[in-house]
Amino acid sequence: AKTGEGLCSIFSPSFVQWDAMTFFSESVISQMFRTLDKDEIPVNDGIDLLQLVLNFETKDPLILSCVLTNVSALFPFVTYRPEYLPQVLSKLFASVTFEVIEESKAPRTRAVKNVRRHACSSIIKMCRDYPQLVLPNFEMLYNHVKQLLSNELLLTQMEKCALMEALVLISNQFKDYERQKAFLEELMAPVAGLWLSPEMQRVLLDPEAFISYVGADNKIADPVLEDPSGLNRSRISFCVYTILGVVKRARWPAAAEEAKAGGFLVGYMPSGSPIYRNPCTEQVLKLLDNLLALIRTHNNLYMPEMVARMGETFAKALDMLEVEKNAILGLPQPLLELYDSPVYKTVLERMQGFFCTLYDNCFHILGNAGPSMQQDFYTVEGLASQLLSSAFVNLNNIPDYRLRPMLRVFVKPLVLSCPSEYYETLVCPMLGPLFTYLHVRLSQKWQVINQRSMLCEDDAADDNPESQEMLEEQLVRLLTREVMDLITVCCVSKKGVEHNTTAAVDGDDDEAMATEVTPPASAELTELGKCLMKQEDVCTALLITAYTSLSWKDTLSCQRTTTQLCWPLLKQVLPGNLLPDAVSWFFMSVLKGLQIHGQHDGCMAALVHLAFQIYEALRPRYAELKAVMEQVPDIQRDSLEQFDSKLLNPTLQKVADKRRKDHFKRLITGCIGKPLGEQFRKEVHIRNLPSLFKMVKPSLETDVIENEDGEGLNALFEP
Template sequence: MVKMCRDHQTLMLPHFEKIYTQVQTLSSDPEQLTQLERVTLSEALILINNGLHDWNRQSALIAEIMQPITEVWLSPHITEMIQSPESFIHNIGLDHPSTAQPNQEDVYNKNRAQIFNCISTSQAVVKRCCWPSDPQVAKACGFISGHLPSGAPIYKNPSTPHILPILPNLFTLARTLNAMWSPECRAKVCPEYTRSFNMTENERNTILGLLGNSTEIPANKPVVEKVQIFLTVIYETTCHLFSDCFQSLGYEFFTADGLSSQLLESIFTNLHHLPDYRLRHIIRVVTKSFVQSCPKECWQSVLVPVMTGLTSYMVPRLNHQWAIILQRAESSEATEEQSDEQETQEVVDDYLIRTVTKEFMELLGNLCWNNRTASGKKEEGGGGELDMETEEAMEQCDSGGGNSGRSEPSTISELGKIILQNERLCESIVTCIYAAMSWPDSGVCMKACRLSWLIVQELTTRPLIPEAVTHLYTSILKGLQVHGEHDTCRAELIYRAMNHYELLREKYPILTEVMLSLPHCTQPALQKFHEKVPASKPSERKKREAFKSFIQDFIGEPMSQKFKRKEVIRDLPAILKPMKPKINVMDSSVGPEDAGLVMLFASEADI
């Protein structure tokens, strides 16, 4: 139904009243529809309603859908329930065994159902409601509330007046869901429900590449598993609701009073307690949409404070987690045999760390890459457009080698320049990008290499202390030690090392000292490189090969190749291969037995 209304809106629009009446009839009977079916039908109505191109009528339908949701969501009962993690744990039944009070379990089910109903319906409304794509139609139908200083129109979403009142409790719920993971709160959870905080079986099987996800009917699942699914779904839906608000509500949402502080105190708080399978939703769903949708006028007031808080936390966390992976790899040979469950958990943890790191690096790419803004729903409303060029550019970092056959931006984006003007945020981003070059993940290393060149070109426009320049350059050399066995990473790192050396050497002579500290790099050879390369202007390939000779002995090699002996066989006698006689099939002297098809295709052994 939703797909039909989305793809064939003009065909469904004449039947809107009939569909609306039927939906109302079905919704009036609680036994007719499940909660998910009600939300789906509401989405279908909103999609058809978008075709009316009438702000008042669209807003009226949203008001009708949201009215019962707002009453429940803003009620004292729900407000008190989500106010603190202790209250939330108690009201959804996590602080006592499921068999202790059988009659009370219905109350907990009702509480969980009310929260899910409010969040899922709100997310459906924000996701589906939109303004017309044609600026002239939007202007004539009341979807424009003003213009930005740049002259771009400010679009108003019909759902905004009905979503803004529920945001305070949404911020509270996000803060509570994060705070639940603190050791103090988890200690109050009944031991029976401890497993409900774990990753769901379907998610775990997906990571491990196992088939056969559970097809058991939800009603037949144990109570603990129901609560586990509820916590997972409510967290993911809350993240998607934030993401849809960023993308759909536009300029009016980003200019709300105190938005940056509310975000930092809700969805971006208590991150140090979250496991990676929860944190990845904040990075991939919430933050990426936030960066891509934030209007230019709100970069300084909203985006910079939020990103400063997030990166200040993420960089130490990633450094710590990759240190654990390296330590685990170094001690794996000395470790005794582990159980299958321990090995499986290591695989899952490793996958999640790599996934979170990759998505965080893509987020930094969205900050630094030049955006190609196209006309669209979000951009016209003062927000950002989902930048597909950035996504494609970052994906190219996983393939291709060196500097051949790739297109990449030559300058940092305007947003990137503003980001780097903030000293604290700049330090976190630069530290993360250059540290990522020595993390044992080739895809992350490639992304870091591409971003480092954009960053360093901007950094050279301001004074840098010699110690900072040394740290940046040695970080690339460390990456060569870690990734020297990978041809693609090795070529990219050598190229970036050469770029950094050429860019920074004259202004910071300390880089020459770093080069001379490498094995077999001498002062005369390096001086010859300084004099010959600018004068002869060789090709990039020759210049890279000349530079590679200085750092060749520093490039890491796998253990299997370190002591490899080259095989040399001297005085090997030549193998005499008998020549196949050539037969002229046109020669009359050749007998019929020698001129047949069998002889033409005979092997040498048969001759």
């Protein structure tokens, strides 16, 4: 069970034993510190065990990974014996630069990379969870990191930045604005020098220069070993990783008194909430223009003429990584032999990984900038127009698999953390055009999918689960969910989202119960939602997107949108004069959703409730809704007239809400979709057939019990 180099595989007895012990120590030690009193914790035994683990040496990456996990699990004992901290740090730093064969030119295997990443994560976790414990050793830690960073080729860019993140986490414990600001300035000096250099500025501003700089237009003879532009790519990655690490980790003290004493407090909002300044703000804002230039350039790489400029080797450099495809399709990652293979087999895979990570990290920076720098970021002059001209350029050519993370890691956090004072100046000017665009894009995508599914009814469908069409369709579903989630977060208050989505149990007897799956009456628009709905074009885009999405073939998105979003949006425009055609369209959209998703109890219940709400609220003002109801297949006109008369006559006693809903549901039963297996089912009625044999009841003869001879049953009981 060993690999070719004599190292363990995941089936080796040694690894299995280490893995079992690791699982045990992780499970038991954390619970022990959580449940036992301080006096009951066996500190001496824990320290002895930690000492044994620290002294254990191995060159096997799988076992070393287990060793590092055990070090992390046992680390809480160091809080009782801080003198052991330098030994722990030495062990972790030695693993950061781990190699199976020193000075090897071969690509690192996944197992080796996992060990190095594991060590970096352990250092970050230690600095995050025990900053006060590590603070006295800050200088030692800083010098060690500087020594590692001095060799450009010793660590990957992610490893360098992980160590810098750890330092930033400890610097938060300075609780002194000026001291922390000076430290961050020193830490970021190499990045600032590289990022603001004339050469880098030229590269970041021009897509053609960028392609050439990162080597995406090269023709490479040996795609495994040859990579002349790798160093250039690593420099860009290093800058972006560092900016992200600092923005994500640098913070002011959590305690208001400490923040005020340390010089972090600068004032108060009109609401009375404190305004803090982040010591990283000055350094990061200095680098913002070039970051936005990089995002604009990266977006423009997807233009057809730019894709054409990429060399033969890198024609697919902007495509999805295999790991992304597998995640989208829900395919399990292959576990066997991965530990023994290189992380990237070819330079094309390295280029794909570079573009993918760079794109994500740039948007992570923008997503973290609001919570991190607060008013200093939101008040950047012309920020809305700068973001629109960088992050949102060339969206038509940006594929779904890149647009989706942009919405999740950039737009959503930015909106959630933005104070209401900046809605008019920043959020609305940005979200208005974005929502309008997203509505058009999704409508076109779903139109293509619907046409494709209609064509596939005649032709044999492709059964290959990894087919391109299936991948694209699943991506559209995921993008739809992301967009609808973003709209919901922006527009609907949290209390309105805490709804009951429990579907009723399958079966005809529970149909009435299923109508009880309803959103709460407290679902209201947020301040941002009201701000967006004031703009006519944005209001139209939001309403049309929400109601059109009910008939897109994604059940999860339909149910969430129905229960959380549709009614609060429509309720906001009810006081105005809606056009009769618009009212009819809203109602028909819900009925169409019922036709497509009615087979699912949860969706059906939510859609029936929404249709009922719309009809009850708008039927008195719009007779057109009755005309729509009359088009429902198999509707009973008398029953509809009865329902309408009760609804329109205020003098009649109101029927209970549940009974009105059940009556309405019976009216629209004709447009509620059925599962495929029931759509063409013929009801078979079998009459009761006559019995083949007719059993004749024997007549009861009294002479059996009592006969003339006196020898019947009665005689047996006589004395």
